[in-house]
Amino acid sequence: MAPKTRRYDPAKIRAAVTAQFGHVADAVAELTPEQLARPSGLGDWTVADLCAHTAWIADSLAAGLERPPAVVAELTAVEWPSATVSVAGRIAEAARESLEEGPLPELFERAATRMAEALDANLDDRVLNLWIGAMTLADFLVTRTVELVVHTDDLNRAAGLDIPIERQALAACTRLLADALAVTAPGGSVEVRVPPFAVVQCVEGPRHTRGTPPNVVETDPLTWIRLATGRTDWAEAVSEARVRASGERADLSRLLPLMG
Numbered sequence: 001m002a003p004k005t006r007r008y009d010p011a012k013i014r015a016a017v018t019a020q021f022g023h024v025a026d027a028v029a030e031l032t033p034e035q036l037a038r039p040s041g042l043g044d045w046t047v048a049d050l051c052a053h054t055a056w057i058a059d060s061l062a063a064g065l066e067r068p069p070a071v072v073a074e075l076t077a078v079e080w081p082s083a084t085v086s087v088a089g090r091i092a093e094a095a096r097e098s099l100e101e102g103p104l105p106e107l108f109e110r111a112a113t114r115m116a117e118a119l120d121a122n123l124d125d126r127v128l129n130l131w132i133g134a135m136t137l138a139d140f141l142v143t144r145t146v147e148l149v150v151h152t153d154d155l156n157r158a159a160g161l162d163i164p165i166e167r168q169a170l171a172a173c174t175r176l177l178a179d180a181l182a183v184t185a186p187g188g189s190v191e192v193r194v195p196p197f198a199v200v201q202c203v204e205g206p207r208h209t210r211g212t213p214p215n216v217v218e219t220d221p222l223t224w225i226r227l228a229t230g231r232t233d234w235a236e237a238v239s240e241a242r243v244r245a246s247g248e249r250a251d252l253s254r255l256l257p258l259m260g
Contacts, residue, residue, distance in 0.1 A: 005076070005078070006078070006175060006176075006179055008077075008138070008142050008172060010124040010138045010141070012168050013138070013141045013142055013145065013168070013172060014119060014141060015168065016145055016166045016168035016169040016172065017141055017144045017145060017148065017169065018112075018115070018116065018119075019166045019169070020145070020148040020149065020152065020165065020166045020169045021054075021057070021058050021108075021111075021112060021115070021148060022112065023152065023163050023164050023165075023166070024051075024054055024108070024148065024151070024152055024155065024163060025055075025105075025108035025109070025112060027155065027161050027163045028051050028054075028055075028104050028105065028108055028155075029104075029105040029108070031047070031051070031104070031159060035047055035159040035160070036048040036051070036104075036159075038158055038159060039158065040154060040155075040158045041154065041157065041158050041231075042154065047155065047158050047159050048104065050151060050154055050155060050158065051104050051155070052104065052107065053151065054147075054148070054151045054155075055104065055107040055108050055111045056111070057111075057144060057147050057148065057151075058108075058111040058112060058114070058115040059107075059110070059111040059114060059115070061115055061118065061119075061140070061141075061144060062111070062114040062115045062117070062118040064128040064129070064130055064140070065118040065119075065121070065122050065126065065128065065137070066118065067128070067129050068129065069126055069127045069128065069129065070127040070128065070129040070134035071127065071134075072127065072134065073127050073134050073135055073136050073139070074133040074134040074135070075132065075133040075134070075135050075139070076135075076139055077135075077139040077140075077142040077143055077176055078176060078179045078180050078183055079180075079183070080132065080135070080139075080140075080143045080146075080176075080180075081146070081176070081177060081180040081228070081258045081259040082180065082183075082184060082258065082259065083132050083133060084132065084259045085259070086132065087131045087132050090131055122137055123137070124136065124137050124138035124141075125137070125138065128140055142172055142176055143176070145168075145169040145170075145172040145173045145176070146172075146173045146176055146177065146225075148169060149165055149169050149170055149173040149225060150173070150225060150229050150231075152165055153165070153222060153225065153226070153231075154231070170197070170221055171197045171221075173221075173225060174194050174197040174198050174221045174224060174225060175197055175198045177224065177225060177228040177229075177258060178192060178194055178197075178198035178199075178200045178224070179198075179200060180228070180258050180259075181200060181202050181228070181252075181255065181258060182200040182201065182202045184202075184255060184258060185202045185203050185204075185255050186202065186204070187201070187202055187203045187204035187205055187207075188201040188202075188203075188205075188206075188207035189201075189202075189203045189204065189205030189206055189207065189214075189215055189249050190202050190203040190205075190213075190215040190216070190217060190247070190249050190250055190252075191213040191215065191216050191217070192216075192217045192218075192252075193216065193217065193218040193219075194218075194219060194220070194221055194224045195218070195220075197221055198224075202255075203215070203249055203255075205249055213247075214247045214249075215246070215247030215248070215249040215250045216244075216245070216246050216247060216250060217243065217244070217245045217250050217252060218243070218244045218245075219237070219242060219243045219244070220242070223237055223242045223243060227243070227252075227256050227257065228256060228257055228258045228259065229257055229258070229259055230256075230257035230259070234251070234252060234253035234256055235253065
Protein backbone atom coordinates (compact mmCIF):
# COMPACT_ATOMS: atom_id res chain seq x y z
CA MET A 1 0.00 0.00 0.00
CA ALA A 2 1.39 3.40 -0.99
CA PRO A 3 1.84 5.89 1.85
CA LYS A 4 -0.70 8.70 2.04
CA THR A 5 0.42 12.00 0.58
CA ARG A 6 1.21 14.37 3.43
CA ARG A 7 -0.43 17.78 3.33
CA TYR A 8 1.39 20.94 4.39
CA ASP A 9 -0.13 24.30 5.29
CA PRO A 10 1.06 26.57 2.44
CA ALA A 11 0.86 29.75 4.52
CA LYS A 12 2.99 28.24 7.29
CA ILE A 13 5.53 26.92 4.78
CA ARG A 14 5.82 30.33 3.12
CA ALA A 15 6.38 31.96 6.50
CA ALA A 16 8.93 29.34 7.52
CA VAL A 17 10.96 29.68 4.31
CA THR A 18 11.00 33.47 4.58
CA ALA A 19 11.95 33.43 8.26
CA GLN A 20 14.69 30.82 7.86
CA PHE A 21 16.25 32.70 4.96
CA GLY A 22 16.21 35.82 7.13
CA HIS A 23 18.00 34.04 9.97
CA VAL A 24 20.77 32.95 7.60
CA ALA A 25 21.03 36.42 6.06
CA ASP A 26 21.45 38.01 9.48
CA ALA A 27 24.24 35.58 10.38
CA VAL A 28 26.06 35.91 7.06
CA ALA A 29 26.24 39.68 7.46
CA GLU A 30 28.38 39.16 10.59
CA LEU A 31 30.81 36.56 9.22
CA THR A 32 34.51 37.42 9.31
CA PRO A 33 36.92 36.80 6.42
CA GLU A 34 38.44 33.96 8.46
CA GLN A 35 35.06 32.28 8.87
CA LEU A 36 34.21 32.70 5.17
CA ALA A 37 37.47 31.03 4.18
CA ARG A 38 36.87 27.91 6.28
CA PRO A 39 36.03 24.61 4.58
CA SER A 40 32.29 23.99 4.56
CA GLY A 41 32.56 20.21 4.80
CA LEU A 42 30.85 19.95 1.39
CA GLY A 43 33.44 18.94 -1.16
CA ASP A 44 35.73 21.84 -2.02
CA TRP A 45 33.23 24.53 -1.06
CA THR A 46 34.30 27.16 1.44
CA VAL A 47 31.85 28.73 3.85
CA ALA A 48 31.63 31.63 1.39
CA ASP A 49 30.61 29.22 -1.38
CA LEU A 50 27.97 27.71 0.89
CA CYS A 51 26.63 31.16 1.72
CA ALA A 52 26.42 32.03 -1.96
CA HIS A 53 24.51 28.83 -2.61
CA THR A 54 22.06 29.67 0.17
CA ALA A 55 21.44 33.11 -1.33
CA TRP A 56 20.89 31.39 -4.68
CA ILE A 57 18.14 29.24 -3.11
CA ALA A 58 15.94 32.32 -2.71
CA ASP A 59 17.09 33.99 -5.92
CA SER A 60 16.43 30.90 -8.04
CA LEU A 61 12.93 30.57 -6.55
CA ALA A 62 12.17 34.10 -7.68
CA ALA A 63 13.73 33.40 -11.10
CA GLY A 64 11.54 30.32 -11.49
CA LEU A 65 8.44 32.35 -10.77
CA GLU A 66 9.45 34.95 -13.36
CA ARG A 67 9.61 32.36 -16.12
CA PRO A 68 6.47 31.29 -18.01
CA PRO A 69 4.70 28.57 -16.02
CA ALA A 70 4.72 24.90 -16.98
CA VAL A 71 1.40 23.32 -17.91
CA VAL A 72 1.40 20.45 -15.41
CA ALA A 73 3.54 19.39 -12.47
CA GLU A 74 5.95 16.51 -13.10
CA LEU A 75 7.28 16.07 -9.56
CA THR A 76 5.75 16.17 -6.10
CA ALA A 77 7.65 17.30 -3.04
CA VAL A 78 8.27 13.74 -1.85
CA GLU A 79 9.79 12.79 -5.22
CA TRP A 80 12.18 15.73 -5.17
CA PRO A 81 14.95 14.28 -2.93
CA SER A 82 15.70 11.36 -5.25
CA ALA A 83 15.72 13.66 -8.28
CA THR A 84 18.31 16.11 -6.93
CA VAL A 85 21.33 14.11 -8.07
CA SER A 86 20.56 14.89 -11.71
CA VAL A 87 21.06 18.65 -11.24
CA ALA A 88 23.77 18.76 -8.55
CA GLY A 89 26.47 19.93 -10.95
CA ARG A 90 24.39 22.78 -12.36
CA ILE A 91 23.45 23.94 -8.87
CA ALA A 92 27.09 23.97 -7.73
CA GLU A 93 28.09 26.05 -10.74
CA ALA A 94 25.23 28.49 -10.12
CA ALA A 95 26.42 28.97 -6.54
CA ARG A 96 29.93 29.89 -7.67
CA GLU A 97 28.53 32.35 -10.21
CA SER A 98 26.43 33.98 -7.47
CA LEU A 99 29.57 34.63 -5.41
CA GLU A 100 30.92 36.76 -8.24
CA GLU A 101 27.91 39.09 -8.21
CA GLY A 102 28.87 41.13 -5.18
CA PRO A 103 29.35 41.07 -1.39
CA LEU A 104 27.36 38.35 0.35
CA PRO A 105 25.17 40.68 2.46
CA GLU A 106 24.08 42.44 -0.73
CA LEU A 107 23.37 39.11 -2.43
CA PHE A 108 21.13 38.09 0.47
CA GLU A 109 19.34 41.44 0.57
CA ARG A 110 18.58 41.36 -3.16
CA ALA A 111 17.53 37.71 -3.03
CA ALA A 112 15.21 38.28 -0.06
CA THR A 113 13.51 41.22 -1.75
CA ARG A 114 13.17 39.39 -5.03
CA MET A 115 11.76 36.27 -3.35
CA ALA A 116 9.26 38.25 -1.28
CA GLU A 117 7.96 40.11 -4.33
CA ALA A 118 7.68 36.90 -6.36
CA LEU A 119 5.82 35.06 -3.60
CA ASP A 120 3.39 37.94 -3.14
CA ALA A 121 2.59 37.83 -6.86
CA ASN A 122 1.95 34.09 -7.21
CA LEU A 123 -0.54 31.55 -5.88
CA ASP A 124 0.39 28.15 -4.48
CA ASP A 125 -0.90 26.25 -7.53
CA ARG A 126 1.44 28.06 -9.91
CA VAL A 127 3.57 25.43 -11.73
CA LEU A 128 7.25 26.33 -11.96
CA ASN A 129 9.37 25.21 -14.89
CA LEU A 130 12.50 24.05 -13.05
CA TRP A 131 15.76 22.29 -13.94
CA ILE A 132 14.69 19.30 -11.90
CA GLY A 133 11.20 19.14 -13.44
CA ALA A 134 7.96 21.09 -13.16
CA MET A 135 6.57 21.50 -9.62
CA THR A 136 3.77 23.49 -8.02
CA LEU A 137 4.90 26.45 -5.98
CA ALA A 138 3.40 24.87 -2.85
CA ASP A 139 5.43 21.67 -3.29
CA PHE A 140 8.61 23.48 -4.27
CA LEU A 141 8.44 25.65 -1.15
CA VAL A 142 8.36 22.52 1.00
CA THR A 143 11.63 21.46 -0.64
CA ARG A 144 13.07 24.90 0.19
CA THR A 145 12.66 24.07 3.88
CA VAL A 146 14.98 21.11 3.30
CA GLU A 147 17.60 23.23 1.54
CA LEU A 148 17.48 25.98 4.14
CA VAL A 149 17.46 23.75 7.22
CA VAL A 150 20.25 21.54 5.88
CA HIS A 151 22.45 24.48 4.96
CA THR A 152 21.72 26.33 8.19
CA ASP A 153 23.02 23.27 10.00
CA ASP A 154 26.03 23.12 7.64
CA LEU A 155 26.85 26.77 8.36
CA ASN A 156 26.46 26.35 12.09
CA ARG A 157 28.94 23.49 12.14
CA ALA A 158 31.43 24.90 9.64
CA ALA A 159 31.59 28.49 10.88
CA GLY A 160 30.89 27.93 14.58
CA LEU A 161 27.52 29.70 14.44
CA ASP A 162 24.24 29.27 16.26
CA ILE A 163 21.73 30.27 13.58
CA PRO A 164 18.24 29.43 14.84
CA ILE A 165 16.11 26.95 12.91
CA GLU A 166 12.42 27.69 12.58
CA ARG A 167 10.34 24.93 14.13
CA GLN A 168 7.96 24.83 11.15
CA ALA A 169 10.88 24.58 8.71
CA LEU A 170 12.51 21.81 10.77
CA ALA A 171 9.21 19.92 10.94
CA ALA A 172 8.59 20.11 7.19
CA CYS A 173 12.17 19.13 6.37
CA THR A 174 12.06 16.15 8.74
CA ARG A 175 8.70 14.94 7.44
CA LEU A 176 9.58 15.29 3.77
CA LEU A 177 12.78 13.28 4.15
CA ALA A 178 11.02 10.62 6.25
CA ASP A 179 8.28 10.31 3.61
CA ALA A 180 10.95 10.10 0.89
CA LEU A 181 12.43 7.09 2.70
CA ALA A 182 9.01 5.42 2.72
CA VAL A 183 8.72 6.03 -1.03
CA THR A 184 12.25 4.77 -1.71
CA ALA A 185 11.81 1.60 0.38
CA PRO A 186 8.06 0.87 0.50
CA GLY A 187 6.84 -1.64 3.03
CA GLY A 188 5.74 -2.01 6.62
CA SER A 189 8.38 -4.06 8.40
CA VAL A 190 10.36 -1.15 9.90
CA GLU A 191 8.99 1.81 11.79
CA VAL A 192 11.12 4.96 11.66
CA ARG A 193 10.40 7.47 14.39
CA VAL A 194 11.71 11.03 14.40
CA PRO A 195 9.92 12.63 17.34
CA PRO A 196 8.17 14.96 17.55
CA PHE A 197 7.65 15.34 13.82
CA ALA A 198 7.46 12.07 11.90
CA VAL A 199 6.70 8.36 12.03
CA VAL A 200 6.81 6.28 8.84
CA GLN A 201 6.83 2.61 7.98
CA CYS A 202 9.13 1.28 5.28
CA VAL A 203 11.09 -1.75 3.98
CA GLU A 204 9.49 -4.86 2.55
CA GLY A 205 8.75 -7.72 4.94
CA PRO A 206 6.22 -8.78 7.55
CA ARG A 207 3.89 -5.90 8.32
CA HIS A 208 3.41 -4.83 11.92
CA THR A 209 -0.24 -4.42 13.02
CA ARG A 210 -0.36 -4.07 16.81
CA GLY A 211 1.88 -3.80 19.87
CA THR A 212 5.55 -2.80 19.72
CA PRO A 213 6.98 -3.16 16.20
CA PRO A 214 9.77 -5.75 15.90
CA ASN A 215 11.96 -3.37 13.87
CA VAL A 216 12.26 0.20 15.10
CA VAL A 217 14.59 3.07 14.25
CA GLU A 218 14.43 6.22 16.36
CA THR A 219 16.48 9.39 16.21
CA ASP A 220 16.22 13.16 16.61
CA PRO A 221 15.36 15.52 13.73
CA LEU A 222 18.85 16.91 13.05
CA THR A 223 20.49 13.49 13.13
CA TRP A 224 17.82 12.18 10.75
CA ILE A 225 18.35 15.11 8.38
CA ARG A 226 22.12 14.58 8.44
CA LEU A 227 21.68 10.87 7.70
CA ALA A 228 19.23 11.51 4.88
CA THR A 229 21.52 14.06 3.22
CA GLY A 230 24.83 12.26 3.68
CA ARG A 231 26.23 14.49 6.42
CA THR A 232 26.38 11.67 8.97
CA ASP A 233 27.32 8.01 8.55
CA TRP A 234 24.80 5.42 9.76
CA ALA A 235 27.32 3.29 11.66
CA GLU A 236 28.79 6.34 13.38
CA ALA A 237 25.36 7.62 14.44
CA VAL A 238 24.42 4.21 15.84
CA SER A 239 27.72 3.80 17.70
CA GLU A 240 27.30 7.25 19.27
CA ALA A 241 23.71 6.40 20.32
CA ARG A 242 22.26 9.18 18.21
CA VAL A 243 20.28 6.45 16.43
CA ARG A 244 18.55 3.62 18.28
CA ALA A 245 17.91 0.68 15.95
CA SER A 246 16.35 -2.60 17.08
CA GLY A 247 15.36 -5.62 15.02
CA GLU A 248 17.04 -7.60 12.24
CA ARG A 249 15.65 -5.31 9.52
CA ALA A 250 16.42 -2.02 11.26
CA ASP A 251 19.75 -1.33 9.54
CA LEU A 252 18.98 1.48 7.05
CA SER A 253 22.56 2.02 5.89
CA ARG A 254 21.91 0.62 2.42
CA LEU A 255 19.09 3.14 1.89
CA LEU A 256 20.94 6.26 2.99
CA PRO A 257 21.59 8.96 2.04
CA LEU A 258 18.38 9.80 0.22
CA MET A 259 19.94 12.74 -1.59
CA GLY A 260 23.40 14.03 -2.30
